[in-house]
Amino acid sequence: MEKINQKLTGSKKNTVSRLIIGFWLILAFLPLRDALGQMSIISDEETEQYLAKVIRPIFQTAGIPFNRNKIYIVNDNSLNAFVGDGNNLFIHAGTLLKADNTDQISGVLAHETGHILGGHILRQKIKNQSMQEASLASLVLAGAAAAASGRGDVAVAVMLGSQSSLLSNYMAYRVEEERSADDAAVKLLYKRQTSPQGLLQFMKKIQKQNALNGIEESDYFRTHPVTSERVRFLEQAVKQSPYHQDHSLDNEFQRIKAKLYGFLQEPAQTFRRYPPSDTSIAARYAQAIAYFKQLNFGKALRMIDALSAEEPDNPYFYELKAQIYMEQGNLKAAKEAYGKVLKLRPDAALLQVDWAQAALAVSPSPAELKNIIAVLNRSLQQRPSAMGWLLLSQAYDQNGQTAYAEYAAAEYSLRIGAADIAKRQAENAQRKNPPSALRLKLDDLLRRIKNTYPDLNEIKQPRKRG
Structure with missing residues (x-):
């Protein structure tokens, strides 16, 4: 069962806060590599493709370069989304599961785009640095007070007073940024000729969730403050808008929502949310996944076959079918199913990796190995991934290209944080007298x-032979 869940999700590490408050403070200033290490990231081609359709036009309207590889789905059930360094966009699975339609998702993403337009990430980093310096100053002041009085409680009082003032000022600063992002979101949606109704609806969802969680909307502890003032602003924006909600992607949204629900929830919960009486495509999609998680492969396959008969050009039904075959150990059938997926989505990097995994498991011929290597290289150019590098290393090794295999293995090791192993593997590859193109890649690595x-032992470049 764990293997099935890991098919959709990435790292099992998940120290992401369950509360809406405080979350932004924890992660916003971390480098991307460290931030990702704190989270469990979901990788799913269908969901990412949907989000790209939503966010691309918003970024284009805002004049921001779009890169699909900078969209991350966080495996967290809370209502949240945020932006980080380099315009990396993070959206919680809970946001997708609890939204009602695409307009709500569009509103949330427009709000986060507003933070990018406002330059809030850089400003927050500067603000954070000043807070750290002020905190250090308060520590010095507290120590001096304690030394002068001989009482530890005086130091505590000084610290609490200083930290309270710092945090109060910081949160007031954050409130202003949220208002600014709201205003930018409304303007972006107007330019897209879309009503901000979805953003208003979702803001009210967060407000309700905060109330259920006992989170007060004071002016003190909050990072995405949802106040009556902000709600009133959006209500006024909706009244003034001549535009209507856009429902063109709602069917697609309901499917990815059902898919996420099926994979992330227990089967019993899925069947309650999507009972057999619900015969919509989204519901049957979720039901098939629930049967899959119950290891009822026959029932799951029959449901997927029925869905594929209705929509023979839907690659994601074949993808699920391939996953079921992989879990069964029917590797040949899995490879064939993934082959159908790639015919429909030939440039999908995540799906290319899945196909390669199945293809490598069925004793490929030399010609097939050459094709697998080519497909994996294309995938890694488009979207580097640890699994892609691992499979490429295996493919090169099976093909007798040991220097290339060591190089790909080193890239894999580096991506999973095993820098010492990556260094040894890269140096091993250099000792195999690689061709000049590969040597350049190894030098770069x-x-x-x-x-x-930088704390690793100084890298010694091996002598060139001949």
Whole structure:
């Protein structure tokens, strides 16, 4: 069962806060590599493709370059979304599961785009640095007070007073940024000729969730403050808008919502949410996944076959079918199913990796190995991934290209944080007298290791032979 859930999700690490408050403070200033290490990230082609359709036009309207690889789905059930360094956009699975329609998702993403337009990430980093310096000053002041009085409680009082003032000022600053992002979101949606109704609806969802969780909307502890003032602003924006809600992606949204629900919830919960009496495509999709998680492969396959008969050009039904075959150990059938997926979505990097995994497991011929290597290289150019590098290493090894296999293995090791192993593998590859193109890649890899992990032993470049 764990293997099935890991098919959709990434790292099992998940220290992401369950509360809406405080979350932004924890992660916003971390480098992307460290921030991702704090979260469990969901990788799913269908969901990411949907989000790209929603966010791309918003970014285009805002004049922001769009990169689909900078969209991350966080495996967390809370209502939240945020932006980080480099315009990386994070959206919680709970936001997708609890939204009612695409307009609500669009509103949330427009709000986060407003933070990018406002330059809030850089400003927050500067503000955070000043807070750290002020906190250090308060520590010095507290120590001096304690030394002068000989009482530890005086130091505590000084610290609490200083920290309270700092946090109060910081939160007031954050409130202003949220208002600014709301205003930018409304303007972006107007330019898209879309009503801000979805953003208003979702804001009220967060307000209700905060009330259920006992979170007070004071002016003190909050990072995405949902106040009556902000709700009133959006209500006025909706009244003034001449535009209507856009429902063109709602069917697609309901499907990815059902898919996420099926994979992330227990089967019993899925069947309560999507009972057999619900015969919509989204419901049957979720039901098939629930049967899959129950290891009722026959029932799951029959449901997927029925869905594929209705929509023969839907690649994601074949993808689920391939996953079921992989879980069964029917590797040949899995490879064939993934082959159908790639015919429908030939440039989907995540699906290319899945196909390669199945293809490598069925004793490929030399010609097939060459094709697998080509497909994996295309996938990694589009979207680098640890699994892609691992499979590429295996493919090169099976093909007798040991230097290339060591290089790909080193890239894999670096991506999972095993820099010392990556360094050894890269140096091993260099000792195999690789061709000049590969040697350049190895030199670059070793430089990246040295720059990212300066505490490792000094890298010694092996002598060139001949």
